[in-house]
Amino acid sequence: MKGGAVMEPREAYPITYSILGLLAIWGPLSGYDIKRLFDHMLSSMWGAAQSQIYKELRRMREIGWVEMEREEQESRPDRKLYSITAEGLSALRKWQTQPPEVFQLRDEMLLKMLFGSFARSADLAQSLRASIAEHETRLLVYRQNTQAIAGAFPRGDKRYNPYSDENAEDPYFGLVTHFAVEFEKTYLRWLYEALELVESREKPAPSDMGES
Amino acid sequence: MKGGAVMEPREAYPITYSILGLLAIWGPLSGYDIKRLFDHMLSSMWGAAQSQIYKELRRMREIGWVEMEREEQESRPDRKLYSITAEGLSALRKWQTQPPEVFQLRDEMLLKMLFGSFARSADLAQSLRASIAEHETRLLVYRQNTQAIAGAFPRGDKRYNPYSDENAEDPYFGLVTHFAVEFEKTYLRWLYEALELVESREKPAPSDMGES
DNA sequence: CGGGACATGTAACGCGTTACATGATTAA
DNA sequence: TTAATCATGTAACGCGTTACATGTCCCG
Numbered sequence: 001m002k003g004g005a006v007m008e009p010r011e012a013y014p015i016t017y018s019i020l021g022l023l024a025i026w027g028p029l030s031g032y033d034i035k036r037l038f039d040h041m042l043s044s045m046w047g048a049a050q051s052q053i054y055k056e057l058r059r060m061r062e063i064g065w066v067e068m069e070r071e072e073q074e075s076r077p078d079r080k081l082y083s084i085t086a087e088g089l090s091a092l093r094k095w096q097t098q099p100p101e102v103f104q105l106r107d108e109m110l111l112k113m114l115f116g117s118f119a120r121s122a123d124l125a126q127s128l129r130a131s132i133a134e135h136e137t138r139l140l141v142y143r144q145n146t147q148a149i150a151g152a153f154p155r156g157d158k159r160y161n162p163y164s165d166e167n168a169e170d171p172y173f174g175l176v177t178h179f180a181v182e183f184e185k186t187y188l189r190w191l192y193e194a195l196e197l198v199e200s201r202e203k204p205a206p207s208d209m210g211e212s
Numbered sequence: 213m214k215g216g217a218v219m220e221p222r223e224a225y226p227i228t229y230s231i232l233g234l235l236a237i238w239g240p241l242s243g244y245d246i247k248r249l250f251d252h253m254l255s256s257m258w259g260a261a262q263s264q265i266y267k268e269l270r271r272m273r274e275i276g277w278v279e280m281e282r283e284e285q286e287s288r289p290d291r292k293l294y295s296i297t298a299e300g301l302s303a304l305r306k307w308q309t310q311p312p313e314v315f316q317l318r319d320e321m322l323l324k325m326l327f328g329s330f331a332r333s334a335d336l337a338q339s340l341r342a343s344i345a346e347h348e349t350r351l352l353v354y355r356q357n358t359q360a361i362a363g364a365f366p367r368g369d370k371r372y373n374p375y376s377d378e379n380a381e382d383p384y385f386g387l388v389t390h391f392a393v394e395f396e397k398t399y400l401r402w403l404y405e406a407l408e409l410v411e412s413r414e415k416p417a418p419s420d421m422g423e424s
Numbered sequence: 425c426g427g428g429a430c431a432t433g434t435a436a437c438g439c440g441t442t443a444c445a446t447g448a449t450t451a452a
Numbered sequence: 453t454t455a456a457t458c459a460t461g462t463a464a465c466g467c468g469t470t471a472c473a474t475g476t477c478c479c480g
Contacts, residue, residue, distance in 0.1 A: 021327035045317045077460045096331040099342035100321045105257045109312045115233035116384035119308040130311035172328035179402045186398040190391045289432045
């Protein structure tokens with residue numbers, strides 16, 4: 001026997017803390033609610049499949065970080081409402097103390113450009129334009145959100161509304177949104193720059209039919 | 213039977229194309245070489261464990277995107293040198309044509325700040341300072357790399373040197389590095405801003421016991 | 425004489441993704 | 453009548469990570 005220390009699995013991951021945070025703010029939530037919050041609030045920073053959320057909630061309940069209460073309904077599956085426990089809150093706080101792990105960008109567009117010398121310029125330009133369109137849209141959405149957002153959740157259902165008045169005062173939301181906007185601006189500037197470079201190489205010989 | 217269409221697994225992932233790109237540029241490489249290139253060049257955008265690289269190379273060889281030649285050595289395991297094939301190059305090019313998938317930041321620091329209202333300000337400040345230190349270092353490294361880099365690979369072994377003269381002319385490397393620098397600058401600006409916010413809440417009443 | 429570089433691998437494990445399943449209600 | 457919303461789940465699968473294994477050469 002060498003070490004003998006059997007590594008026990010980590011008990012938490014970013015998605016765990018995301019869910020804890022959402023529960024801490026918006027109180028008892030169902031898996032379905034959490035999925036919606038992910039899609040509306042965290043989509044640009046952390047995705048989560050519906051199936052994963054349900055799985056994770058079950059696991060979190062087993063380790064006592066959340067508790068569940070069943071809300072009975074007719075003609076629909078019962079809502080299972082999850083709340084954060086004291087242990088869960090303390091885990092969230094502890095995580096926030098720890099130094100962050102090494103960050104990796106993991107953006108395919110960067111990889112594509114890194115090996116740009118192998119691609120046809122027209123192909124790269126196409127990818128770049130698609131990327132530009134997407135990020136312009138994002139930027140627009142962020143800006144709309146940070147401004148007039150009363151109508152985002154038309155029913156006035158505060159439970160699902162990350163922009164309701166009670167949260168408007170939270171300076172941390174604004175801070176993170178501000179980063180998202182600054183990031184998109186930086187990224188877009190670069191995309192346009194990249195497109196310029198690519199286009200300048202696209203037609204070095206405008207009407208020249210014969211090549212070496 | 214409903215659909216009947218059995219989904220066949222994707223045949224390529226970002227790591228696949230990363231390896232293809234590296235092979236396309238730096239010609240026959242061993243798994244060990246590729247690991248080093250990942251660590252030196254792609255560490256900030258795409259990590260890869262050594263075991264995964266070997267696994268992926270085997271898979272890529274099975275689908276004919278790379279070919280392998282054994283270089284015999286005494287007193288060390290033989291080097292297995294991989295090269296990109298015509299099929300591999302065409303797969304790389306095809307990938308570069310396709311519009312990029314939806315990008316997600318996946319940075320834990322952003323999550324921590326998003327739920328900042330639950331943490332002690334001092335804890336957040338600590339995390340932020342650690343993050344600042346790391347990103348300042350990164351920025352420094354990028355800048356050193358883009359300037360005088362002749363000595364990075366002291367042996368003059370061109371095979372491992374991403375900064376050798378023959379690649380210095382590749383404008384795409386410069387483009388991506390430029391983004392990395394701009395990103396770090398934007399991120400750092402935000403981190404300092406966040407730190408300011410957090411510190412302003414750390415001691416709301418310096419020597420003032422009664423307020424408003 | 426211990427530690428790093430060189431060089432290859434195997435085994436275990438889980439997060440995250442994709443797909444499938446069910447079924448009532450409401451809106452276009 | 454078709455589709456979206458509400459609301460829960462299960463099953464399969466693999467990338468990516470962590471840990472372990474082996475053995476030589478070379479440097480301080």
